Amino acid sequence: MTVTPYSPPTPGQQLSAMLAEIQLRVLNISRYPGQLAMEIIIPIVFASMPILLGQATSGEQAAANFAANTGTANYVAYLLIGSNVFNIVSVCFGIIARWLRFEQETGTLESIYLTPTSSLTLLSGVAVYSWFRGIVPALVSYIIGCWVFGVNPFEGNLLLALAFILAGLLPLLGVAAIFGAIILKVKESNALIGLMQWVLSFLMGIFFPVAVLPPFLRFLAFLFPPTWMTNGVRSALLGIGFFFGEWYLDFAVLWTFALLAPAFGFWLFRRVEGGIQRNEGVGQF
Amino acid sequence: MHGQVLIENLAKTYLTKQRQGLFKATEKKVEALKGVSLDIQPGEIFGLLGPNGAGKTTLIKCLTTLLLPTSGRAVINGYELTQQANAIRATTGCMLMGERGLYWKLTGRENLVFFGALYHLSPADRKKRANAIIERLNLGDLADRAVESYSSGQKMKLAFAKALINDAPLLILDEPTNTLDVPSAHELRAVVRELNREGRTVIYTTHIMAEAETLCDRVAIVDHGQVLALGAVDELKASLGREAVIRIEGVISAKASQAVQDLPGVKQAVTAAINGHSQLTVVAQNQAATLPRVIETLAAYKAVMQKITPEEVTLEDVFIARTGRTLADDTRVK
Numbered sequence: 069m070t071v072t073p074y075s076p077p078t079p080g081q082q083l084s085a086m087l088a089e090i091q092l093r094v095l096n097i098s099r100y101p102g103q104l105a106m107e108i109i110i111p112i113v114f115a116s117m118p119i120l121l122g123q124a125t126s127g128e129q130a131a132a133n134f135a136a137n138t139g140t141a142n143y144v145a146y147l148l149i150g151s152n153v154f155n156i157v158s159v160c161f162g163i164i165a166r167w168l169r170f171e172q173e174t175g176t177l178e179s180i181y182l183t184p185t186s187s188l189t190l191l192s193g194v195a196v197y198s199w200f201r202g203i204v205p206a207l208v209s210y211i212i213g214c215w216v217f218g219v220n221p222f223e224g225n226l227l228l229a230l231a232f233i234l235a236g237l238l239p240l241l242g243v244a245a246i247f248g249a250i251i252l253k254v255k256e257s258n259a260l261i262g263l264m265q266w267v268l269s270f271l272m273g274i275f276f277p278v279a280v281l282p283p284f285l286r287f288l289a290f291l292f293p294p295t296w297m298t299n300g301v302r303s304a305l306l307g308i309g310f311f312f313g314e315w316y317l318d319f320a321v322l323w324t325f326a327l328l329a330p331a332f333g334f335w336l337f338r339r340v341e342g343g344i345q346r347n348e349g350v351g352q353f
Numbered sequence: 354m355h356g357q358v359l360i361e362n363l364a365k366t367y368l369t370k371q372r373q374g375l376f377k378a379t380e381k382k383v384e385a386l387k388g389v390s391l392d393i394q395p396g397e398i399f400g401l402l403g404p405n406g407a408g409k410t411t412l413i414k415c416l417t418t419l420l421l422p423t424s425g426r427a428v429i430n431g432y433e434l435t436q437q438a439n440a441i442r443a444t445t446g447c448m449l450m451g452e453r454g455l456y457w458k459l460t461g462r463e464n465l466v467f468f469g470a471l472y473h474l475s476p477a478d479r480k481k482r483a484n485a486i487i488e489r490l491n492l493g494d495l496a497d498r499a500v501e502s503y504s505s506g507q508k509m510k511l512a513f514a515k516a517l518i519n520d521a522p523l524l525i526l527d528e529p530t531n532t533l534d535v536p537s538a539h540e541l542r543a544v545v546r547e548l549n550r551e552g553r554t555v556i557y558t559t560h561i562m563a564e565a566e567t568l569c570d571r572v573a574i575v576d577h578g579q580v581l582a583l584g585a586v587d588e589l590k591a592s593l594g595r596e597a598v599i600r601i602e603g604v605i606s607a608k609a610s611q612a613v614q615d616l617p618g619v620k621q622a623v624t625a626a627i628n629g630h631s632q633l634t635v636v637a638q639n640q641a642a643t644l645p646r647v648i649e650t651l652a653a654y655k656a657v658m659q660k661i662t663p664e665e666v667t668l669e670d671v672f673i674a675r676t677g678r679t680l681a682d683d684t685r686v687k
Contacts, residue, residue, distance in 0.1 A: 092456065092467050095458075176454055179468070
């Protein structure tokens with residue numbers, strides 16, 4: 069039999085395929101400009117509700133009451149940070165699941181599985197795209213939100229806050245891959261993503277410090293990387309205090325998650341993918 | 354000597370859920386492929402024929418690594434199916450799922466360039482290759498429009514273009530003329546012949562028997578997950594021997610059809626609905642002796658006979674002779 073020459077892709081070719089996936093996502097979202105506008109507006113609206121409720125119930129004492137429980141009187145920035153970090157987490161957490169489900173339904177998932185590019189390369193491309201998709205609107209939204217409510221968005225250690233966001237994205241990649249594997253198996257995304265987003269927003273404490281949670285829920289919250297990410301950003305910008313007192317200790321916890329979660333997520337994804345190929349195939353929806 | 358695609362005893366069993374009421378479901382095994390063996394030679398156009406649900410697409414999905422077979426083996430372009438999936442993907446051009454395999458929000462050119470990247474072409478080569486395919490398939494007017502604005506046939510054409518992006522020596526095309534109009538289907542078949550003349554091996558699935566007759570060097574007729582007949586088109590037709598085919602159009606009841614089937618000398622009698630009429634296809638051993646008996650029987654059952662045509666043997670007749678079934682009215686060639 070004649071053997072057709074083939075050489076495995078070089079790291080450069082794999083990177084190029086990943087960049088093509090990012091470019092595809094950017095081209096695709098550019099055809100939906102309204103979606104990006106929504107992602108800037110929603111976190112402001114989301115944070116506005118507790119901000120205005122706080123002002124309505126506590127009046128001029130709102131800032132003082134808030135400071136007594138959270139460590140900062142800047143409740144506007146506190147809530148805007150919560151809603152915007154939640155927006156980043158929400159985009160990054162659900163994007164792989166949404167991507168898989170969407171491509172399954174449109175038929176393009178089989179098309180990309182016909183190519184020699186590894187699904188993990190494409191999955192990484194989608195994840196990197198989601199980082200930009202989450203961070204850029206969140207930054208714009210935070211600045212606009214602060215401007216609307218008349219607070220300074222640039223107080224505190226901005227670089228450290230950004231470092232916490234970036235460090236939190238890596239474990240999210242693992243969590244997203246785990247969730248993607250579940251979606252690949254159960255073939256249902258909207259209900260599961262919707263449910264998980266509510267659980268996520270609750271556990272990461274978008275509107276309150278996790279210290280006020282009952283002990284068991286607080287324990288669960290500490291197992292979840294976005295909790296450390298949100299508190300890290302708030303501590304860096306508003307000085308509310310890191311969980312372990314020093315920024316580098318909280319940072320180390322996030323990096324531990326960053327080392328473990330993607331490895332486990334990718335392993336699980338591969339296992340589920342293999343199981344599906346042995347039965348009905350990735351394209352069946 | 355083995356060919357470009359060697360398949361040995363390939364089997365595929367699925368587990369599906371049988372829903373029973375609101376919450377109850379039981380698992381059921383479906384044998385989609387039951388030990389298929391084929392040896393496809395380099396440079397041939399090989400047709401996989403069969404009705405919907407015959408197992409053609411499952412076989413194609415196994416060969417393109419989308420599904421793992423339950424047992425058996427296959428070697429494609431020199432690579433083991435279950436061990437070297439990436440090598441097979443890189444050296445095979447596939448058109449599956451027709452228009453569903455495209456990104457509709459992107460333009461045709463953007464689709465081709467993207468898939469070029471997934472086949473690890475350099476950025477310059479992706480663009481060059483996409484331009485060459487666009488020119489070859491006369492897609493110039495469409496290339497920079499979003500795919501969502503294409504007609505169904507235009508999307509199929511782009512899906513075919515996508516199969517050519519990696520310039521592979523083996524093309525696997527799953528019902529590529531579905532939804533194409535007559536001239537476009539003709540044009541696509543001409544391109545397939547041209548690609549074959551350039552040295553590419555083509556596996557072409559279709560349920561349109563006449564299409565396979567005009568295009569394929571060899572065909573395998575597949576039904577219920579098994580290869581029922583395999584060979585060159587002329588060989589398969591000759592395999593019916595002296596048997597003749599008579600087609601009768603009109604209003605023919607199931608009882609009348611059964612009565613014809615029971616006549617001595619009749620091998621198969623199958624009725625299909627064609628353009629609102631019944632068409633009875635009779636495969637008989639001796640046309641001269643059988644035809645008067647068939648007409649007599651149909652008249653006795655008050656069948657209305659509008660047209661009686663003794664015909665040359667076609668691949669569809671081979672299919673009927675092997676399966677006892679017809680492919681119904683959607684099998685006409687475009």
